[in-house]
Amino acid sequence: DAGVIQSPRHEVTEMGQEVTLRCKPISGHDYLFWYRQTMMRGLELLIYFNNNVPIDDSGMPEDRFSAKMPNASFSTLKIQPSEPRDSAVYFCASSLGRMNTGELFFGEGSRLTVL
Amino acid sequence: SQKIEQNSEALNIQEGKTATLTCNYTNYSPAYLQWYRQDPGRGPVFLLLIRENEKEKRKERLKVTFDTTLKQSLFHITASQPADSATYLCALEDNQGGKLIFGQGTELSVKP
Numbered sequence: 001d002a003g004v005i006q007s008p009r010h011e012v013t014e015m016g017q018e019v020t021l022r023c024k025p026i027s028g029h030d031y032l033f034w035y036r037q038t039m040m041r042g043l044e045l046l047i048y049f050n051n052n053v054p055i056d057d058s059g060m061p062e063d064r065f066s067a068k069m070p071n072a073s074f075s076t077l078k079i080q081p082s083e084p085r086d087s088a089v090y091f092c093a094s095s096l097g098r099m100n101t102g103e104l105f106f107g108e109g110s111r112l113t114v115l
Numbered sequence: 116s117q118k119i120e121q122n123s124e125a126l127n128i129q130e131g132k133t134a135t136l137t138c139n140y141t142n143y144s145p146a147y148l149q150w151y152r153q154d155p156g157r158g159p160v161f162l163l164l165i166r167e168n169e170k171e172k173r174k175e176r177l178k179v180t181f182d183t184t185l186k187q188s189l190f191h192i193t194a195s196q197p198a199d200s201a202t203y204l205c206a207l208e209d210n211q212g213g214k215l216i217f218g219q220g221t222e223l224s225v226k227p
Contacts, residue, residue: 004158033215043159043204043217056214091158103149104215106158 004107006092012113018080021110023092024073033104034067034077035091043091049075082114117142119218121205127224128195136190136221138205143216145207148181148188153202153220162203163190195225 005024013019025032033048047057052069060067064083069075079086089111093104120139128134138148147166151159165172165181165188172179178191192199202220209216 035217042219045214045216048214059214093158103161103164104151104159106160108156108158 004092004094004105006090006107006110008110009108010111010113012115013082014115015083016081017114018078019082019086019112019114021077021090021092021112023075023077023107025075025092025094026096026105027073029094029096029105030072031095031098032069032075033093033095034075035093035106036088037091037109038088046077079112082112084114087112087114117209117216119143119205119207119216121203121218122221123219125222125224127226130196130225130227132195134192134195134199134223134225136203136223138188138190138218140186140207142210143186143207144210147208148179149206149215150177150179150188150190151204151206151217153204159204159217192223195223197225197227199223200225 004026007022030051034046035043036046037043046059047067048055049069065079067077089109091106091109093106095104118141122137147164149164150162152162153159163172163174163179165179167183176193180189202222204217204220206215206217
């Protein structure tokens with residue numbers, strides 16, 4: 001398996017623009033997570049899905065952020081409009097079963113810079 | 116409030132020595148704790164999971180302890196190598212269940 005695949009790896013955009021980050025989880029995994037990592041705040045959970053259904057989005061910072069999982073093999077995280085403080089590395093991760101039964105598999109991340 | 120604390124300062128050790136990293140938590144009652152490794156520009160990679168009823172777990176040169184009374188986990192790398200240089204993150208499930216919360220991580224540097 002190729003692992004969790006994220007795109008784009010790097011994105012530079014201007015304030016106010018829409019940003020869409022994409023994730024393909026490992027086939028067969030039933031949980032999908034979106035995390036954001038910054039130097040100041042570390043790795044923060046934004047939202048997670050179970051069987052394509054959003055379970056907890058309490059980490060989503062504002063209404064400017066939205067996430068979807070239309071099917072088991074694809075998820076998007078959208079920021080509209082983007083702001084400089086959204087600059088971070090965004091990670092997608094997937095797992096088989098809940099976290100207490102095993103590991104999260106992370107993608108390589110999407111580094112977002114908002115100017 | 117809930118907190119997970121790891122050594123914020125980087126840990127520098129000599130090759131061959133044992134590295135010990137600390138993870139302390141407050142206001143959590145985790146049933147398990149996980150450790151991950153993260154290299155620059157990469158995503159975290161899972162290393163070990165230890166449950167509350169397991170005092171210690173080993174995997175090759177890695178050893179993790181979990182003391183629910185002290186609310187602390189220790190992560191040891193024996194016979195450390197320069198290739199072990201990375202940031203190490205601990206993670207545990209929050210009290211509401213379902214969310215894996217990460218500490219800030221400790222950067223380890225092993226000098227030859």
